Amino acid sequence: MIPAAALALAGLLLAGCSSGPSSSSASASSGSSGSSAPASAAPSTSNELQDDYRRVITDVLPSVVQITAGDSLGSGIVYDDKGDIVTNAHVVGDAKTFSVTLANSTKALDATLVGSFPESDLAVIKLSQVPGGLKPAVFGDSSKVEVGQIVLAMGSPLGLASSVTQGIVSATGRTVTEPQNAGSPGATIGNMVQTSAAINPGNSGGALVNLSSQVIGINTLAAVDQELNGAAAPGIGFAIPAATVTSIADQLIKTGTVANSGRAALGVTARTYFDSNFQPAGAAVVSVVDGGAAAAAGMQPGDVITKLGDTQITSIAGLTTALASLQPGAKTTVTYQRDGQTKTADVTLGSL
Template sequence: MDASPSRRSASRRSPSRPAFRQPRRPALRQPRGRVRRLLPSLAAGACALALAAGCSGATPAAAPAPEASASGTAQGSATRATNDLERAYQAVINDVLPSVVQIDASDSLGSGVVYDDKGHIVTNAHVVGDEKKFKVSVATGEAVLNASLVSSYPEQDLAVIKLDEVPDALKPAKFGDADDVEVGQIVMAMGSPLGLSSSVTQGIVSALGRTVSETRAGGGTGATIANMVQTSAAINPGNSGGALVDLDSRVIGIPTLAATDPQMGDSAAPGIGFAIPVSMVRTVADQIIKDGRVTDSGRAALNITGRTVVDDSYRPAGVALVSVERGGAAAGAGLRAGDIVTKIGDTPVTTITSLSEALAGDKPGQKVTVTYTRDGDSRTAEVTLGEI
């Protein structure tokens, strides 16, 4: 199945919200308890019959079968493990949910995470869009708060907004370490999917180091983001900008994308979601809070404007350089407008998206070999990468 990631942006609010009820947990019953209680009396009856028949002595009652004892022990262990995991979930929810907010950006809803005690909230750039003012609702139930945009960084799909007035009960989230995240780790996604505030889903870390590109709502390609955390926790419209957390109550990522399946009419591909890693979240948020903008993206670039070109069979065949920034990476290596880039290192380049993905894992200052065509001739150039 060919699944391509697409933006799961803020969701529109529904006029009414469904009610949910906690299902009652069925009582657990020891299946062999009654058998064990009856064994002594049955044994005593057997002894009485034996004595009446002239037996010189009575045989003691047999112990419960080993299988029964082992089964009861295993069942008890499983029940305790289930209860322990349930309590761990509840502890994380109680700890983290007060730090997850709902962001009302004009006619849409998204999520955010309280970053510090100064009222800064980190969210997705596509949640804030072009808005400058927002209404923020926190899980602890205070009145709706006003917030303003500090800065947005669409290249990494991150933004920071700040509360105009900071309530005393505001609780910043704890942010983890990207190096501690492992495949198979249990995680929970918290946010406001479909406008249902303070919702929680659970899953595992399915993969690390994914490079994915957003699809804009009106078509085209949005941000290309490297080192994404893939998760099976459900990511739905409105979850964007919320928190992906581990069982130590630490934020390890900001949910931003869910995969869609082109074969199913671009409907959601269940169990395939992506979150921006906490290391990038911290890098971007800290710079925005300190300087009001991102001053050091850490993202490599050719410093060009390009477009996808097709071959004689109308298949994508490379990226034509529409313009080359003066003093930029490509210009410094002798590339010029009209050249068609076909490869970065050993990675083929067929579209503007594949070019972004080929550069996503590289760093500014790194040297790469760029293969390109000029006037029908294939050439190569060593390029010292610039910065976005």
């Protein structure tokens, strides 16, 4: 299952479909007379790359499972040898019990919810009985992910278990917001990995893998084109980075809750502020958390935040997106309106 989601790109929404990269070929003709050069053998590097693909698939695919939650279908990754499986929060939804099918089996296994953290669209479920030979995935260092890296996306798109698509890392550090529909928790997620590997409905919760057989992210979102009535926007998909996945999963497994999300917080509850022309013009502070970043900087309920650092803020969604791109402990300047006057406050961001 993959949710619809919004991305700050003109003409695009994030939803359930994208496609992998296309390949092209070119031919060249000799400028000399009649004879043609004999066909040359394919370069050995192509066979080596094919062998790399096969090795990675053999290494990682046994760690990718199919998850059924009621009428919904998604994917997951075996996290440890105790039967913990990490997936997207929108895959588990409100369910507490699940059926899990391993890549090397057709037998459905029972699982129960360990914990869910919708704010980062991550959840952990646990097999009720751990089968022999369960193979946990190896998670890589997502801070070392580079644009142009070859990656494979593994999961159960459209219910086709143990499917694999290929592409590259198209970008890193993307901040993406999911709308609250189709089971999506509406999370704003920072530092996502953008990929051209095809991500389709059912891929959510599956693995984005490098050629070292390491999981560098969890497949979560894909883009559609608003101008084409929601048709797939080829080659635009997003994965939650491994660093976020392992941090949240470790906390859920240990306590069932998340105390340190790794997400920056200003320490306010806010709503979108509309100006006299009924246009969104900021984020109005409704309440301030005692001891939070905003309180320490002297901000008060009624203040209207118009800028965070150099980013203009016109809505609560804009404030959430701006914060998602920052880290707890980061220092920034908040520009706000109070009683018709423009003020600034230097803040040290806390943790959500």
